[in-house]
Structures are given as C-alpha cells and as structure tokens.
Amino acid sequence: MKKKINIAVVGLGNIGSYFCNEIVKKKKDILLKTGKNLNLLYVSAKNKNKKRPFKFKNEQWIHQPLNITNNPAVDIVVELIGGSDGLAKKVTISALKNKKHVITANKALIAKHGNYLSYLAEKNKVNFEYEASVAAGIPIIRSIKEGLISNKISKLIGILNGTSNYILSKMEQTGKNFNKILKEAKKLGYAESNPKSDLNGADVGSKIRILSSLCFHTLISKNNILIDGIYNIENKDIINAKKLGYRIKLLGITEIINKNIFERVHPCLVDINSYIGNINGIFNASIINSSPVGQTIMQGEGAGPGPTSSALMSDLYSILRGNIKYPFIIPYKLRKKISQFNHSNYSYSCYLRFEVKDKPGVLSGITRNLGENKISIEKLMQIPDKKKHTASINIITHKTIEKRIIKCLHKLKKNKHIIKSPTFIRVGEINDN
C-alpha cells in the first residue's frame, strides 16, 4: 500500500460531519499508528450549502457521488448516506467495483445487500468494513471477527437500539407515557424525527441479521424473522413487570437450535437483578456465549456522532494498517444458508395483560381458555379500576410453546368482556451472570 491515502466521505449529516472533523484533527495520530498520510480528498452530500459543523473547501466538494467512486485518485469511500437502497447502494456497489475500500455505518444496506457487497469486496480484493453499523460505541464486530475468532458461538443476546432502551428506561423512571417520552427523546436527539424503524424493531432486526452472519458463518438470512417493537408497551406493563421482579427490554437474539438459526427481536421481561436488566438509557450491550471462552459481555454507548465515529475510525485504521480481510470472516462462497427455526414451536413463559369489564365470570373465562390450550399460570394479579368498572388481569404463564399462546389469544378475541386487544410479552430466561 502506498504511503499517501485519499479518502472520500459521502453523506455529511451529524455523523458524516463529525467523522470528517475527526480525520482532519487526527491526521498525526493516524500517521503515527498506521504509517499512512490520510488526505480527505472529496466530500459529497445532498445539499452543499446546508449549515453543518464541518467546513470543507470548494475543491473538496463533488456534487455527484458516483464521480467519486469511479475516480482513480480515491482509495477509500465512506458511505454515510443511509437507507437500504437508492444512492447508498449505488455508491457502495460502484466503489467496490472500482476497487475502493468501503466503510459504512449503514445496517439496513448490509442486512439487505451485505451478501452481494461482501462478494464484490472479495472479488475486487478490497476491504468492506461496517463496525459502526451495530452498537456504535461497542467494538462488537471486531471482537467477533478477531478477539473471539476461534470460538464456537452458540448465542448472542443484545440491547441494540439506544432509542428504544432510552424510552423504556424513562417510562419506568418518570411514569410518563410512551408518546411523551418519545417527544422528549426527539428534543434531546435520542430519537430521530422519524423513529419508526427504531421503535418497530426493524433496526434491531438488521443488526441481528448482521451479527448472526458473523457469529455462525452463514449468509445474511433473508428469513421472515420474528420482529416486534415497543409500540404496544404501556406504563401499566412496566409497573406490572417491576412488581413481578422484571424489567422490560427490547432484545435482539440469535442462536442455533437443532442446527437451525433462531433470530428474533422482541420486547422481553428480564430479571430486574440481571446484568441485561440494568442496561438503561442510551446504552447498548451484548452477551455472547461461546466455547471455550465462556460468556463475554460488552457495553457502550449505542448511538450518537462520537461513538459512531469511533467505530468508523477503527475501520479506517484497520484498512490503513493494511491486508485484506474477508468481510464476514470466511470466504463468501463458503458461507452457508441455514434454515430458520420455527418460532411458533419455541417454548417460553409469557406475560399477558387483559383489560376486561369487571363482571363475574370474566376471569374464569380467560383462565378456562388458557387451560384448554394447555397453558398453565405461574402468577396472576387482578387490578380493579373501580371508577371505570374494569379490571386489568396480569398473568405470567409457565413455559409453553408460542403457537398455543397465539391460538388462545385468537380465540379470546371473541370474548366480549375483553375490552382491548390483549398485551403479550415474552419472558426471557437470560442467564447472564
């Protein structure tokens, strides 16, 4: 590799601007640690004149990013546009085809097109790096690819969305409802103006697909996996969970069960005294079980320009120190497809909340229905609302397979005394310490 390396950054939002400032500010540090002189040759973004915390020179600006990716002077392209398709995809593909190393923070892009992109990177003998796409401030991808490289990973559990975790934590701490906290989170910059993919689980879904592929040396799955977000969590659920010794967390989980992969994202009641139950606010965390190393826990800030830029920089230094690596640990052609575990066969406890009319026979109607579906009850709390003549029936079931729960809830839809669609949250047995 030559001594002077030219980098171009496409996308100058909060992250892009912060990152550009970092590479300019840390020019000396980069030279010291990698032996390379890094030059920020070009930048590009949608709007040249937008006010942003990074100032570029006129000659650094390129209007059309595809004129960057096919420019022979450019060695490394950093894609910070976002989105699984459109320009982000075009820029990345063009850069790889033109033998540029690519760094991206774009989890949606990788989750959808990562197989093809890694194939392109290997074919063109360049690096495709994406540490910032998962749990920004935690060097989780590098740890799986390098620190734990020789271990056989069996399971990964993560809190991988700072926005969701912030909202759930604040709902508990303040007693305010979902919408109020979401509004505050937007003001504080902890939620994007359109936080849909953060809150409906899709963001964690992308991250889990990426991590699965790294953990199990498989192609990124296209499976229609279980993805559920936090939209339905009410303060009532958080209070009930606490009374029962739990805290609600949005978890991303991937594991191998009977040679099938079981990837899922859903809110989960976790032991309030567990490690994962105490990751609050914008923190991300992951627990990896593997052999022979045992359990490895990592925690750090999961979002924001500083932590994300730290991850992008680690990719950059890695490229500058040289040698081409497989983007997903092993060669593309050796990564396998793996069948999906059918989650309706999975067995766990669950938390159910029914809002009902406070009339005789309502409770017995529900418990009979549970019984008919072979679902047995571990704990039950009935909390009456005397003013409204309603009651909230909260149940923790013993372990049961998911399809029984679904069947039971389906049947209970016809029960006229149940005044709202029941809440159903899985209970996790997370042995984390």
Added chain:
Amino acid sequence: MKKKINIAVVGLGNIGSYFCNEIVKKKKDILLKTGKNLNLLYVSAKNKNKKRPFKFKNEQWIHQPLNITNNPAVDIVVELIGGSDGLAKKVTISALKNKKHVITANKALIAKHGNYLSYLAEKNKVNFEYEASVAAGIPIIRSIKEGLISNKISKLIGILNGTSNYILSKMEQTGKNFNKILKEAKKLGYAESNPKSDLNGADVGSKIRILSSLCFHTLISKNNILIDGIYNIENKDIINAKKLGYRIKLLGITEIINKNIFERVHPCLVDINSYIGNINGIFNASIINSSPVGQTIMQGEGAGPGPTSSALMSDLYSILRGNIKYPFIIPYKLRKKISQFNHSNYSYSCYLRFEVKDKPGVLSGITRNLGENKISIEKLMQIPDKKKHTASINIITHKTIEKRIIKCLHKLKKNKHIIKSPTFIRVGEINDN
C-alpha cells in the same frame, strides 16, 4: 507470507496442553479464516514424560527450547513457560532475534521486559502478541489496540484477578474466612498452589502496567506504584462494607491526573449497586473511559485454559492473517516516559477499622486524632464484643488526602487501647453506569 506456517509451543502445562489440542483440532478453521496451513512442528517443556492431556509425537519434542528459537523452519513461537525472567525471557528474546513471531501469556515478563521485547519485535519486523496476558477471556488488548484505536483514553478500572475476586465473593457468600476459602479455591483450581502474586496484588500490578502503556502510548512504567492485595481483608470488613452499602473488590486502576500517570492496585469499597460491585466469582471486568466513544465495559472469564487459549488463538489468527503491527500501538521510539502521580497526594474517602479495648475514652482518642489530621468522619459504627470486652470501631471518612491518613494511623500505633493494627481500605467513587 508463505502458505504453510510452522508453530512451536514451549511450556506444556494446563494452558500449553489445551492450546496445542486447540491448534490441532482447529486446523481446518484456521485454514478457512486465515488461508494458512498451520503445522505444530515442535513442543518443549521441562519434563517430557509428565502426564498431560496433550499427546505429541516423538519427532515433535525438542528438549532444549533454544534449539527451537534458532531453528529456521519455525515461524511462530508460543511462550507458555511463565515467570518474568529465566527461561521465559531467554526463549522470547532468542525467538524475536531470530525473526520469529512470538505469542505469550506471560504478564510478568511483559511488565518487566516488555519495552525491550517490543523494541526487538519492531527491529526484527515480527509480531509480538500478548492478548492472553491480561483478563484472558476478554479481548481487552485487541479492543484497545483496534476497536478504540482513535479514542483518547482517560481512565481504566479493572477487576483483573479471578483468584482474588473469587475469594472475596465466596467470603461474602459463605461467611467463611480467607484461609478456608483459599484452601477450597486451590482444590477447585481457582487458585494456584502458590497464589502469592495473585493475592498480594503483584499480578494485577503487571496487568495494569501493560494496560497503561496501551492506553496512554507510554513506555511500560518502572515506577514503584501503589500495590496492595487482599491478605488483610477479614470477614468483618466484608460484613461492615455491606452494611454501609459497599462491596470490597480488588481493583487495578490507571489514569492520567495532571499529565502524570496514576497506576495503582488495591482493595476498594465500591457501591454494592454499581456494575463493578456485581462482578463476582472468577469473572474479570474492565471499564474504559475515553473520548469520543464514552464508557466501554467488557466482561468475561479471567482465567483457565479455555479463556486463555481463546486469547492465544486470537493472537495466532491475527499473525496468520498477516501484516506486522507495533506491539504497543505506536513505534517503540515514540512511546514516552511519563511521571508518576504521587499517590500520597490523592484524595478519597476511606474505611478504617480499629479493634479496641472497650474502655471509656477510646473512641474519643481516635476521633480526636482524626480531627487533628483534618480527617472528618462521614459514618461511624461501633460494634462491641461484650465477652471479650473489646469493640470494633468502623469509620468511613470524608474525602481526604492519603498522607493524612498514613500520618494519623502512624500516630495511633502508640495508642495502647488499639489492640490490632488498624484496617484501612480505600473507598472508590466509580461512576460506572
């Protein structure tokens, strides 16, 4: 780098045997992930015929390890002899001088001779890797060298000795005394037959010196740093700490204060609800504060053949994937010496326990002495032992500089009513979540 790589392992104790089995068993995995055919060419140990879980062929055995290190066929030498000097040092130096990559788990060797060894490695353009020397199962060295590479680290706090942490945890859980738990720990393999360096803080001291050098880009310090172990911790202290909302942990800490380095190892009262207060048993943990990434927490098993071998393997795969790296992130000649912060000027709260004769005026004698040294008391508990006509006076002081405490305790030595040398444990303000 050629495709077939020959490795030799010197030292075939528990770790060495486990590691040899791993590299034989994982030959295919190594080829898949690194493209290299790894061949275990030679092994050596003190006693050829000792019963061990790894079986080598006669032609693999070399009696004199220095005949390995100067053998042109050998590419990588793994030093698992142990000890800061003697054969371990000779083997490592000879291997580096003969342009072999070296992997070691030997923290004592690195803490003492790491500066010279890293100089040799750079001079001879080979890798010198030592992930297994600190917190075995946690990829902490790799995370500092790669994942957090662009961050400015300000402080690292760690639980870095599994034996000590196991003993402290078990003393709390069972109420049994230090010696009993130590005996049990030896039986279970959680303490070595000679656990001195684990229990007197020296082991953590070596690890802190290594981590400091990585965190702050300095030469490994030869400073006479504050090192205190857990020999003086009694069940009484553990019980008192709990009553006061604390748990006792042996911590290794390094940070920069006013451009000086402050490395220390000592038992510490930490908040019982903090993250670090809940790392129990043989687990290791570290908290790194750095900018811009914020706080990064890592946790894993800190000892044993499996976790140690995982770390050795990460070094091995890293070497096999090629490219020479600076052992301590930046070139040897650019690493700086850094002055030591004078710990007697450091200010903190502390826990003091005095065993006294239960006579009038004893308490006031102690508190007067504290007052004269400008040490003010935050909490005080006096627990009488009526049978023995003694009392235990337990004090948590407000923040005060260490030299005042030392002066005060020195003066109190003359107090005839104090029947035992006072116990003094620092109280940590660890903002870990």
